Amino acid sequence: MNFIPILDYASVLVFALSGALVASRQQLDLIGFxxxxxxxxxxxxxxxxxxxxxxxxxxIEEPAYIVLAVTTSVVVFFTAHRLExxxxxxxxxxxxxxxxxxxxxxxxxxxxxxxxxxxxxxGVATGSFGGLMRDVVCNEVPLILKQGELYASAAFAGSLxxxxxxxxxxxxxxxYAACCVLTFTLRAGSI
Amino acid sequence: MNFIPILDYASVLVFALSGALVASRQQLDLIGFxxxxxxxxxxxxxxxxxxxxxxxxxxIEEPAYIVLAVTTSVVVFFTAHRLExxxxxxxxxxxxxxxxxxxxxxxxxxxxxxxxxxxxxxGVATGSFGGLMRDVVCNEVPLILKQGELYASAAFAGSLxxxxxxxxxxxxxxxYAACCVLTFTLRAGSI
Amino acid sequence: MNFIPILDYASVLVFALSGALVASRQQLDLIGFxxxxxxxxxxxxxxxxxxxxxxxxxxIEEPAYIVLAVTTSVVVFFTAHRLExxxxxxxxxxxxxxxxxxxxxxxxxxxxxxxxxxxxxxGVATGSFGGLMRDVVCNEVPLILKQGELYASAAFAGSLxxxxxxxxxxxxxxxYAACCVLTFTLRAGSI
Numbered sequence: 001m002n003f004i005p006i007l008d009y010a011s012v013l014v015f016a017l018s019g020a021l022v023a024s025r026q027q028l029d030l031i032g033f034x035x036x037x038x039x040x041x042x043x044x045x046x047x048x049x050x051x052x053x054x055x056x057x058x059x060i061e062e063p064a065y066i067v068l069a070v071t072t073s074v075v076v077f078f079t080a081h082r083l084e085x086x087x088x089x090x091x092x093x094x095x096x097x098x099x100x101x102x103x104x105x106x107x108x109x110x111x112x113x114x115x116x117x118x119x120x121x122x123g124v125a126t127g128s129f130g131g132l133m134r135d136v137v138c139n140e141v142p143l144i145l146k147q148g149e150l151y152a153s154a155a156f157a158g159s160l161x162x163x164x165x166x167x168x169x170x171x172x173x174x175x176y177a178a179c180c181v182l183t184f185t186l187r188a189g190s191i
Numbered sequence: 192m193n194f195i196p197i198l199d200y201a202s203v204l205v206f207a208l209s210g211a212l213v214a215s216r217q218q219l220d221l222i223g224f225x226x227x228x229x230x231x232x233x234x235x236x237x238x239x240x241x242x243x244x245x246x247x248x249x250x251i252e253e254p255a256y257i258v259l260a261v262t263t264s265v266v267v268f269f270t271a272h273r274l275e276x277x278x279x280x281x282x283x284x285x286x287x288x289x290x291x292x293x294x295x296x297x298x299x300x301x302x303x304x305x306x307x308x309x310x311x312x313x314g315v316a317t318g319s320f321g322g323l324m325r326d327v328v329c330n331e332v333p334l335i336l337k338q339g340e341l342y343a344s345a346a347f348a349g350s351l352x353x354x355x356x357x358x359x360x361x362x363x364x365x366x367y368a369a370c371c372v373l374t375f376t377l378r379a380g381s382i
Numbered sequence: 383m384n385f386i387p388i389l390d391y392a393s394v395l396v397f398a399l400s401g402a403l404v405a406s407r408q409q410l411d412l413i414g415f416x417x418x419x420x421x422x423x424x425x426x427x428x429x430x431x432x433x434x435x436x437x438x439x440x441x442i443e444e445p446a447y448i449v450l451a452v453t454t455s456v457v458v459f460f461t462a463h464r465l466e467x468x469x470x471x472x473x474x475x476x477x478x479x480x481x482x483x484x485x486x487x488x489x490x491x492x493x494x495x496x497x498x499x500x501x502x503x504x505g506v507a508t509g510s511f512g513g514l515m516r517d518v519v520c521n522e523v524p525l526i527l528k529q530g531e532l533y534a535s536a537a538f539a540g541s542l543x544x545x546x547x548x549x550x551x552x553x554x555x556x557x558y559a560a561c562c563v564l565t566f567t568l569r570a571g572s573i
Binding site: 026028029030031032035038046050055056057060063066067136137138139 | 241242243244305306308309312315323327330332333335336343344347
Binding site: 050051052053114115117118121124132136139141142144145152153156 | 420438
């Protein structure tokens, strides 16, 4: 069974949510919401696909990812008043997205037969570059660089576990789950 | 007849102009002018070509685009005093460039046989990413995110018209013209 | 003899050093050091490889570059107190890295048979985009845009010499050396 599309959809959904909430803080219009949501949601995976020189970027091959991100941004646009008071829940959701995206990013590099170093780097890049571009474009200090926030470190540890599990010959379902859970736990513990 | 190179040259010329004027505000030297002019002029189309995994980025295949952008920046460097008092004319020219670049970007994706969503996204990306990178590098608030400025929205509407016209089987010359005019009109109306 | 890998390793080493020192100024943790060091060290060459559509980005084909950058960042992390007092030496080392990276970047485009304009642009991009991304991510004014700093100009002149030397049929060893030395000298002269 192939987990990666499921992981990709899940991370696109939650990163679109976090991107749209940043757009809400910046008081952008509807297209601005959709723009920042898409950038956050597919940015990390796009960098991964371009660096790995895959035949097609994942959301160009399957535009449903974009539909999901845009739909999410529209929902947030019309419900942001309610959601903003749930900011804490969102930060937690973002931690889930990180865990999921790291597993998806590492998994793609693993399936393409890359070396452990590249697998770990692609996990970190997929998990962190969407949020990094969101923060750079919105002129905010990137979350990834803030002190005391285990962001890249959590992604790094999660990817490492996925590589180790694979080399030990564990069932993929356990390896991917361990990667998601460890990344989420480390990130959530530092919130 | 193939409109796309004509549209590409026109947008490179006017975006190079807008980039060089930002370089003038930042009081850069001649190489700085050329650098920011090239980034603005070919940035959006470069992102488009990398995302679509085209065989070659358009200006690497045809360096005349770069020659045009650099020449424009040199002219602005030596005439900026005169041009700066014409700032208003430049903002209008930038709106023309947006209209033209959106048509060029959507057209490339259309010819490669992509789905409507991707065609629209490539139109928006080609039109806005050059200016976005210019603003990020120069540490200014991206124009695309400023309130009340119809930038991404105008690009979105223009791309949509191009997709609709194509699906209705209209003559390309009318479809491309409608895309340029609508994008320009919406953008210009919000200046 | 193929100089390019030697030049690439040398520039990765010194750019990783400069990236790690910026991370030290920003008081990042160990993973933050590694992240900024890698971005600075391989960023320019990555942009070059993506733009030229090479089969694989150089550090994905040969992860030893990443190992070198990470190792450098770890050394800086534990010795930064000593190194910060040697800031002046570092700026000089960065000028060496620029010279070396410009030669490496131009050389790759030359070997792929590109036109002189593209060779010069790839030299400038390889030399300057790593530092540019470092500064954008760290929210500092890009060094490349600061007045009085010959950065892009030095890279431009160095690349030009490499193209000229090649067209005059000079021995590559002299052409590459002239490119490195001229870029370094111009950059160093403006510090």
